[in-house]
Amino acid sequence: MHPVLRSCALCLLIVSADASAQPVESRLDLRARWGPELAARLVSSSDLDTRRRGLARAASLASPEALAVLIEATAPTGAARTDPRAMLEAVRALSHFVREPSARLALSLLASASVPSQPRTSPATPRDLEEVDLAAARTELARRTATMVLARSREPRALETLLALARSTGPGRLAAQQALIAFPPRHPSTLAFPLANQAMLRIATATGDLRLVDAVRAAARSDDPDVVVSAFAALASFGDTASVPLIKEALAHREPRLRVAAAEALVSLAPQDHIDAVASLIGDEATASSGVALAEKAFGESIVKALTARVAASDHQREAAVAALGHQPSPRAVQALEVFLQDPWLQGDTAHALARSPNPNAMKALERLATSSRRLAVRAYVLRRTAYRERSPLLHGLVDALAEASDANDRAVGLAAQIVFGERRVTRALSDPDPRVRRSVALAALAFPDNLPLLRQRLAVETDATTRVVLALGLIDGDSDVPTGWLRERTETGGADASLALMALARRCESADTVTSFLRSRNAYVRVHAAFGLGQSAARDAAGALAGAYAYEAEPTVRRALIASLASRTGDDVHAPVRLEALTLARDLDPDPAVRHLASRALAGLSPAPLFAPSVTDITWLRLAKVDGKPPSSAFLGALVQADGLVIPIAFDDDGYALVPATPSGSARLLLTPRPVDYSSQ
Secondary structure, three states, X not given: OOHHHHHHHHHHHHHHHHHHOOOHHHOOOHHHHHOHHHHHHHHOOOOHHHXXXXXXXXXXXXXXXXXXXXXXXXXXXXXXXXXXXXXXXXXXXXXXXOOOHHHHHHHHHHHOOOOOOOOOOOOOOHHHHHHHHHHHHHHHHHHHHHXXXXXXXXXXXXXXXXXXXXXXXXXXXXXXXXXXXXXXOOOHHHOOOOOOOHHHHHHHHHHOOHHHHHHHHHHOOOOOHHHHHHHHHHHHHHOOHHHHHHHHHHHHOOOHHHHHHHHHHHHHHOHHXXXXXXXXXXXXXXXXXXXXXXXXXXXXXXXXXXXXXXXXXXXXXXHHHHXXXXXXXXXXXHHHHHHHOOOOOOHHHHHHHHHHOOOOHHHHHHHHHOXXXXXHHHHHHHHHHHHHOOOOHHHHHHHXXXXXXXXXXXXXXXXXXXXXXXXXOHHHHOOOOOHHHHHHHHHHHHHOHHHHHHHHHHHOOOOOHHHHHHHHHHHHOOOOOOOHHHHHHHHHHOOOOHHHHHHHHHHHOOOXXXXXXXXXXXXXXXXXXXXXXXXXXXXXXXXXXXXXXXHOOOOHHHHHHHHHHHHHOOOOOOXXXXXXXXXXHHHHHOOOHHHHHHHHHHHOOOOOOOOOOOOOEEEEEEEOOOOOOOOOOOOEEEEEEOOOOOEXXXXXXXXXXXXXXXXXXXXXEEEOOOOOOOOOEO
């Protein structure tokens, strides 16, 4: 016999002899050891982590016995109802059995489940309240995931369950509606007729199926204003111009909501008919805010006249009306804005509106502004030239003059403009003797990524503490030349630069263990930047840590950061099972469409977009003023939360302005007094 075969035979004999020596009751088969029986024992444990492992084990077993374990766990007194994380695990496990009626019933019950009660001290402490909020957020995530499972399955019975849940008044109603909008029914007959409520109309709109137009028109004749409002929005989405006469009838309705909804629909369907309707909304106190908002995409002389009157007559709508005038192409809009430049409180908003105005006469207005307010005119010129590539010899000469001025405030504006235009070297400007100038230059350096290493180099010699905070912008794309001790110190201070310092620390880590506490922080901004940094690190276990953090993350912004970071790891761990599993879970079941998109691209093998390198950029115009309209009396720092989740430090100049170049398009948030971050784990 061959030596290798002889050795294998000997091994088999040893194993058989050892097994026969054991008592009969201890010789359990593999299914008993590793199958549903073990999963059931784990699920029945008193330890929460063990229960979750049991639910995950049941998910891996495609058997009726495993499904029975899951059904029992999702009962009102089951293990999945005691902890939102267990509930989420149960939902994901049941996704493998969605074709089974019992699984669909369990998912619908979980989708409408209440928040598990949390043990609290008496009286409740702030930590108790945070735990309640976190439990509610995770329960909502479990609800939305359960409805996503049902909607994505396309099973007719699953859709029936979802539609019933969407019409209900229970806690799963909104989750069901959102899931049906994400994965709308493929056939109109699936929807119940008539479309007699807002939920059904929103779902009908999501289908994009023109066969539903007649049903939507019928809903537009309802006596329920809420239904009519949703029907008008649906008709506009379908592009149904034949419904214009029906919609116009509502412009004279006494109900403000109906007049607003009608005007909004007409803006989309009949541009020639909407002008007077929007002007009428602006002139009515009950609908003024909606009318002013619509004026950003509706253009006409009557709208300009109504906006001008609104600025003169209203306190709470003045700034919004000025901004809307900036969207109007009419020369009369520019004339009106020039008048408002004389108002000290509105001057900054008006200059911003002129900079954004599509009318070519706006540049002439800015040139005339330069005679009375040189710095403000240059700020607006920077914005206008960036947006429209429009150049003014007069204002360009003023930029050069301010850059060489002896006054530090003038110099700060002029040098920053030259840097944004790419006409001045950052290194030289950063050596200006006045820290106010250096701060302005550091912020302007964001216009070009090549400037960021220069900001990091300046950190080593910068003597002004406030300026060092702004120079931390250089940490966006790297952390060379910056000592680890300084990064740790800035992270612990919790200032405006703490998030970038934390990201740099995480980027340097060699093991994910060093940032685990950050990924578990109660502060969402901390979790976002820990994820960004870890995703760029050389840590071999980074993919596992990111996937583990994603598993129970309730905040959509943080989930986006985690999945974006996982997608960016295209090195040695590109095929790591833990990475692929997390991306697949995100692609298939995450309620957030942005997360699903990121995961889909990664799994399709498409190159991930570079972090913090948006394809569309803009300049963010910020103005800070006290109650009396005057700027702060001293240097003021803040933090801007960008649309991509990055938190960057900013400094307002002595006039109260901050222009932040190269910011990604989308919603942003300004933190005027950044609070110290909390690194304690949950």
